[in-house]
Amino acid sequence: MAEKNGPATAGRAPTADRPTRIRNVAVVGPSGTGKTTLTEALLFHAGATTRQGRVEDGTTVSDFDDVETRQGRSVNLTLSPFQWGDIKINLLDTPGYADFLGDQRAGIRGADAVLFLVSAVDGVDARSRLAWDECAAVEVPRAIVITKCDHPRADFPGVVAQCQEAFGADSLPAFVPVRSGTGDATTLTGILTLLSQRYYDYSSGTRHDATPPEDLTLEMEGERAALIEGIIQESEDEALMERYLSGEDIDAASLADDLRAAVARGGFHPIVPVSATTGIGVLELLDEIPTAFPSPVERSARTATDATGRERAVPCDPDGPLVAQVLKTINDHYVGRISLVRVLSGRLAADATVRVSHARVDTDPQRLADSDERVGAVSAPLGKQSRSAGEVMAGDICAVAKLSQAETGDTLSAPQTPLRLEAWSFPEPLLPTALRARSKADEDKLAQAVAKLSEEDTTLRVEVNAETHQMVLWCLGEAHLDLVMDRLANRHGVAVLDEPVRVPLRETFTVPAQGQGRNVKQTGGHGEYGVCNIEVEPLPSGSGLQFVDKIVGGVVPRQFIPSVEKGVRNQMEQGVVGGYPVVDIKVTLYDGKAHSVDSSDRAFQRAGKLALKDAAERSTLTMLEPIDTVSVLVNDEYVGAVMSDLSARRGRVLGSEPAGNGRTVIRAEVPELEITRYAIDLRSVSHGTGTFTRSYLRYEPLPPQLAQKHHDADDAP
16 A cells, blocks of 8 residues: 655654655554654664664653653653655654643644554543544544554454544554464464555564465455445545446555545544554554655645734745744753744744744733744754754754744744744643742742743743732643652752642621721820721622711811721731631721821821721621632533532532533532642543633632631641
8 A cells, every 4th residue: 555665874864855755743642552652663663763762872762851751651742853765754742641731732733644542452532532632623634553452452353443433434444463373372463454455474573575364365355345435435536436336446556545635634544553562563654654644735724814914824835935833842951942843834944033923922911022033053853862954944843942032832934024823722721739949049949940841831820829929830730740840850950849729718797897996106206196987897799898988077187088998908908807808898987086296197097907907806707718610521421420529519510511522511610619629630530531611700608617627727826
């Protein structure tokens, strides 16, 4: 089916003289399917590395730092370009864990096709379906790679059936694995190409063309017929089906062309079995990438917006104006800032000046202005190696050094014709963790380190809560938090402690009360004199403060009435019982006293504060907690479990509605105190299928037993 190519020389930078000889391929799949292992196998068998999983200097291929080794999972989007014959292949290895969804989305959008991995042992699970949906959202062509086919528990036919049930009937094997032996003692020894019936024998440890056993071809006749029928159904040649039904033997070469066209349109998903550890299927996959996947020229042109707001098509043209997009930003401890960039049009050269158009202008007002910047070195990275590329044409992907202004999702274009590409959506971080420096010396380092991490990680949000005075990191999950903590400690050398996030509570009056603020101090010179009498009444939620002046006869001079209000507001912010701000009250100033010499703005501010405190002692206050409106998207089979969990969190389930594709949206109102760790808990309850959004709704009274618990915590030494 595919024309055979050959490996390149290890260590040589891959090249392409035109975009039609480039393939940009993302490796996508859930964690544990073997994405990084397959990437390393492809690089090794293509001759890009001298031993599997290593580059020539002995450093790992899979990451820019060794955090992946410590965590045991892929945490970064990484680029590995290599040569296969006259084709340059840019392999984008994407993380499979849900906490690194931002990098997965970047890899999918930076590619023109996807190798979608499914384990022959574990099969298709909920995480596979979610990853497939990410690919389907941008209609990227896909081939399904079933990995770990050498495993004793591998079930290739069973997993193929799962793929067809989950991803559609247009998912059909283009190859089948061949096992030798009897009973449970079989081993993977070869692979059969269904279309051409070419058989590759690996029983000797290397690949050899061999004559397929007659019983094997007969056994696979049904699978071959299904593949041919699937290709013909997707073919744009209407006469092909009639020829096939009439009994004509359609030649494999013609079918291969139709197969490639169907894959490029996204209407067909060939299945390829692979064992990355033994190499069986790796060479076949390398041969398929150039022939089955589209080049950048064949993909639909992207759309960009010019300075006037007009949309313009961006075709893959090396002679057109420069348009490129930053897929990933990395702050390397030794190299500095590195940007992975996909060039869509024109050419990107070292030392050129480009216009940086920011993607997140709506969410970050301080980054509204575009800016011109000089490009640093342009290279083709491979692990920790960097091979100079000089100039990169449209359709290619490269690493660019020292783009200090550009961040993930930003557009690089010619200053004379600036354009902005729409960035992909970044998942909202919903797991908060409060951090504090372990020592005084680490405080400044912590602020600088967190700023650098948030620059390169679009899914990390940092805020300093003005009320609780905590630095809060918002992450996507525990693995994401572990990554941030690892980089703070090992990359930036900052010692930090994490602590529970304090939810901002409120206090309010439940019954009316009167209070007097008496601020009388005689010091021999100018003293302080201010007396005010107030009445405090509770108001409905969200009313804030209503200040009413009922002074008669000038007992409190007009110029000091605003001072009383200012003092009341100041005390409301500080709290009167538990130290939480007071809200939703009506304060009426109805009496007071003043002194012709000693009364002042300061004296009556102090009197206003004392009056509110006095009223609080004569009334009953209740604590208020913030309530969030929560929307949970989950697979139908977990709706009951999620609703029960929300109810256990003191939530009010408002209803649910179908979202299509076997998923349901559940809407609820839940106390914020109960969902600080919901990003972790929902993943457990829904078996990894659930996502949610949350937004502040209102404050409501905290149940008395919980209010007492918070009072006791505040009073503890």
